[in-house]
Amino acid sequence: MKNTIMKRNNCFGLVTFLLVIFVVAHAYAGIDEIxxxxxxxxxxxxxxAQAATDQIIENVKTARNIKIVNRTEVANFIAKTSNDRTIDALILFGYLPxxxxxxxxxxxxxxxxxxxxEGGNIVMNTADYIFYVSADGGSNGENxxxxxTDSNFDCWGVDDDVFKPTADGKKYMPSLPAEYxxxxxxxxxxxxxxENWEVEISFGATDDGERHDPIVVKNKKTGGRFVIVRQTEEETLDRGAVFSEIIDNYFGLTINLTENYLSTDGPEGNESPSVGNKFSVFFSIVTPADLHHFTMNLSFDPSVLRAENIEYGDFLNAxxxxxxxxxxxxxxxDVGLVTSISARRxxxxxxxxxxxxxxxxFEAVGEGSTKLQIQNPEFAExxxxxxxxxxxxxxxxxxFPVRGQIAGAVTSSSGKPIADARVEASLNGQQVGNSVQxxxxxxxxxxxxxQAGLTTVKVSVPGALPIPKTEVEVIMGQRTKAVDFQTIPETALQSVTDSQGFIRNxxxxxxxxxxxxxxxLRTNQLSPKAKPDALVPVQETEFREIDPKDGDSGTGLAQNLRWSLHVDQRRREGWEWGSQRIRPNDLYGQDDDNYxxxxxxxxxxxEDMKVTMQLEHHGVVVWLNGELVHLEPEFRCCVYNKQEYQSFKSDRRMEEITKLELQKGWNSILIKAGRYDFSCRFATSGSVxxxxxxxxxxxVSPQLGAATASIDQPVSLARGAFNLELEKGLNMISLPVKPDQPxxxxxxxxxxxxxxxxxxxSKDKTFVPFVPE
Known part of the structure; x- marks a missing residue:
């Protein structure tokens, strides 16, 4: 698939918290926010994309609000609107943030x-394959x-297929070409x-009615939708018009919400106030009905909160x-009650x-919890x-009691946000605060x-090198901010097993x-005595201790080959099943089963630990710390997803070598495999x-030496194998590197x-020639 990607404080002392109380009374039609x-x-x-966006903003009349969002804002938009009891929409141009x-x-x-x-909202996508492309290109793929959508859907079509507007396409979308x-x-x-999805409406299809675009696909249980709109690389000029027509002409007529809600949403979790904080409660309304007047009371626990004053908003007076x-x-x-709250046009x-x-x-005056309860609400037209x-x-x-907080961010070495990193704080060796992600x-x-004092903050990221701890001063009643961390770049010689435990280097x-x-598999191809036509080949041994370095020559039948570092770049593209496999066939370009x-x-x-080795392979021999632990000529490959791995009935489940032991310190692994895929990881011997x-x-380190002495700092590759083309005659090679050995x-x-x-x-700053004898 061809993917073209284009790119374009919270204080803690006296904090103002927002409590929004929504009245949602949907009798109107159309999408709420886009x-x-x-x-x-x-x-x-x-x-x-911007031209299409301008058309949408200019043309759409039925949506209450339309806005352009960046990476951060789109996440905030979704978090805010997913379950707000309205139907909202997100429009994408072939890229999933x-x-x-x-x-x-x-x-x-x-x-x-x-x-x-799942909250009943709509995702609309145009240009590239929906949800396929994200950071680092097509890292999501068809999966x-x-x-x-928890489905088996795909969007593979035929490049020369002819699509025509359906009857509904002609009705709702006059901008669709007659053929496209x-x-x-x-x-x-x-x-x-x-069983969970259905075609709500199709606006364009092939003559046989099998392939559709544009189309609205709706979840039967949640009411959520995804919409495919002109998924083509062509620079179609009708994208903005087609989006506008779907939103106004179709959704504007078919989305009808009739239920009324009076709901509250207050500060909670990390945003909850401490004793002494002052905060505001905002009462807001969203209604299609013509509200003319309202009255209500509000109760609370006076031992926890103290109401200070009330300010009316500008909704009724427009x-x-x-x-x-x-x-x-x-x-x-004294009793915790606000009465005679009313306003009238x-x-x-x-x-x-x-x-x-x-x-x-409000002011928070005491520790504890209290309900803000609306009493006797009367809203009328x-x-x-x-x-x-x-x-x-x-x-x-x-x-809460007066407390301290620590805030910051975790990013990759290139500045990308790292989600699901575990953050913990400790004081004098004891955990303080909550452990968070x-x-x-x-x-x-x-x-x-x-507890105030010099506090240690530790971050751990699955599949990333250990990040050095840091110490910060925590003061009660304050938030210590900008305690940021950055992952350490991996190198060819220094990495860790990935987020699923697989060895990638x-x-x-x-x-x-x-x-x-x-x-x-039984023959020792690296023996100096190995011969491909021997009647009795040299056998592999039960103990094999080797310690190759990058660039070292092989032995036996591999004497004209060199050991070379394989650094799996795909782990930087995000993790999915299949990416963990080492593929010699792709690396060497040898399409022959005999390699x-x-x-x-x-x-x-x-520390010393009992482990299980899990393998995918097409025939394999394994030595751990020089000792032969496994020889299996039959293939065990390949697990395609996590559910398949977890199924004990699956014949594709990874092969497991149990009752192995990793010794404290470095352990060597030697694998001999066929030219096809293989993967390897260690696991605990088993859960309950x-x-x-x-x-x-x-x-993980493919070769040991000074580079593996410390894992807190990144190291560079000091020894390597390079393929060079030498021309006939004199060739000059410059090596501006420091070798492992002087x-x-x-x-x-x-x-x-x-x-x-x-x-x-370097002392005389002169070049000195040397001619070997």
Missing amino acids: AIFNEVVAWTTVDA ETVYAPGNSQEEDSLIEKFI GLKTI NAPRPIKKSQIDAD GKNGLTTNSTPVIDN NTNTGINGSGNLMKIN SKDQPLVFDEISTTTITV TNYQGEYLVDQIY WLLLGPIWWEKDDTR LVYAHTHVKAE LGQAIPLTNLP MTSKTLAKELDATLVIRLD
């Missing part, structure tokens, strides 16, 4: 984008759509076969003075839409026709710290040719339920079989 993300696009350009879905499909459930759809191409459509047969008459409420902090007409009804300012609420909810405000923006807040030696299937490869690396254990638990973050001109000349070595004398 967010458009065009900061990064795929299969189109930023300029073209990594702030709402972790690239690589590692969030199988509970991603922000999935919660948004992005499958994972987010849609190479990334969705298939009706797949939707019909899924922002103009003199249009309303507002009563003066009575505040009784001075006209014969009401007003609909959204806005603030009023604001009540101009002719006293009441607004009847289906549900009236309450909110609970929790007031970073959010989609990489941010964290350690709360409920009740190896020294490889291959491809080695061996014709006979029945002796391929094999040796792989060598080391893993470090903090019998399920092995992968060991993530084990230090070298002289003589030893370098011998290593390279060079006829001339020119050395820089």
Whole structure:
């Protein structure tokens, strides 16, 4: 698939917290809020996406609000609107922001984008394949759509397919061309076969009715929708018009919400106030009905909160003075009651839409929790026709003792937010505050710290090198901010097992040719006595201790080959099943079953531990710390997803070598495998339920030496194998690197079989030639 990607404080002392109470009375039609993300696009350009965005903003009349959002804002929009009892929409231009879905499909459930759809909202996508492209290109692939929708849908089409508007397309979308191409459509047969989804409406299809674009696909249980709109690389000029027509002509007529809600949403969790904090409670309304007047009371626990004053908002007067008459409420902090809260328009007409009804300012006076409970609410239209609420909810405000907090962010070395990093704080070796995980923006807040002092903050990221701890001063009643962390870049010689426990960096030696299937794994191809035509081949031994370095020559049948570092770049693209496999066939380009490869690396254990090795392979021999622990000629490959691995009945489940032991310190692993895929990881010997638990973050180094002495700092590669093309005649090679072992001109000349070595004398700053004897 071709992917073209284009790119374009919280104080803690006296904090103002917002408590928003919504009245949602939906009798109107249409989408409530629309967010458009065009900061990064795929299969189109930023300029073209902006032009379409301008058309949408100018043309759409039925949505209450339309705004353009960036990576951070789109996550906030989804978090705010997913369950606000309205139907909201997100428009994408072929790129799924990594702030709402972790690239690589590692969030199988509970991603922000999935919660948004499950909340009954709409995701509309144009240009590239929906949910396919995210950070680092097509890292989600076709499994992005499958994972987010829990389906087996795909959007693979035929490049020369002809699409025509359906009857509904002609009715609702006059901007659709009479004929057009849609190479990334969705298939009706797949939707019909899924018990959770249905075709709500199709605006364009192939003549056989199988492939559709544009189309609205709706979840039967949640009411959530995803909409495919002109998924093509062509610079179509109708995208903005087509989006506008779907929103106004279709959704504007078909989305009808009729239930009324009076609900509350107060500060909670990390944003809860401490004793002494002052905060405001905002009462807001969203209603399609013509509200003319209202009255209500509010109760609370006076031992926890103290009401200070009330300010009426500008919803009823539409922002103009003199249009309303507002009563003066009575505040009784002895019993915890605010009465006579009322406002009335001075006209014969009401007003609909959204806005603030009023604001009540509170002070937190004592530890504990209290309900803010609305009492005797009466909301009515101009002719006293009441607004009847289906549900009236309450909110609970929790007031903590005076406490400290630590806030910051965790990012990658390139500045990308790291979600789900674990953050803990300790004082004098004892944990303080709550253990938390970073959010989609990489941010964290350690709360409920009740001891002041120099506090140690530790961050751990699955599949990343250990991050050095830091110490910060915590003061009661304050938030210590900007305690930020950055992951350490991995190197070829220094990494850890990934977030699923797999070893990704190896020294490889291959491809080695061996014709006979029945002796391929049992024969020692690295023995100096090995011969491909031997009647009795040299056998592999039960003990094999080797310690190759990058660039070392092989032995035996591999004497003309060199060990070379394999650094798996795909781990930087996010994790999904399949990416953990080492693929010698792809690396060496040898499409022949008779080739094999040796792989060598080391893993470090903090203590002696019993482990299970889990493997995928097409025939394998394994040595651990020089001892032969496994020989299996039959293939065990490949697990395609986590559910398949967890199924004990699956014949594809990874092979397990049990009752192994990793020694404290570095442990060597040598694997001999066929030319096809293989993968390797360690797991604990098993949980109570019998399920092995992968060991993530084990230090990995394909070759040992000074580079592995410290894992707190990144190291560079000091020794390497490089493929060079030498021209006939004299060739000069410059090596501005420091080797693992000190070298002289003589030893370098011998290593390279060079006829001339020119050395820089750093003291005299002159070049000194050396000609070998």
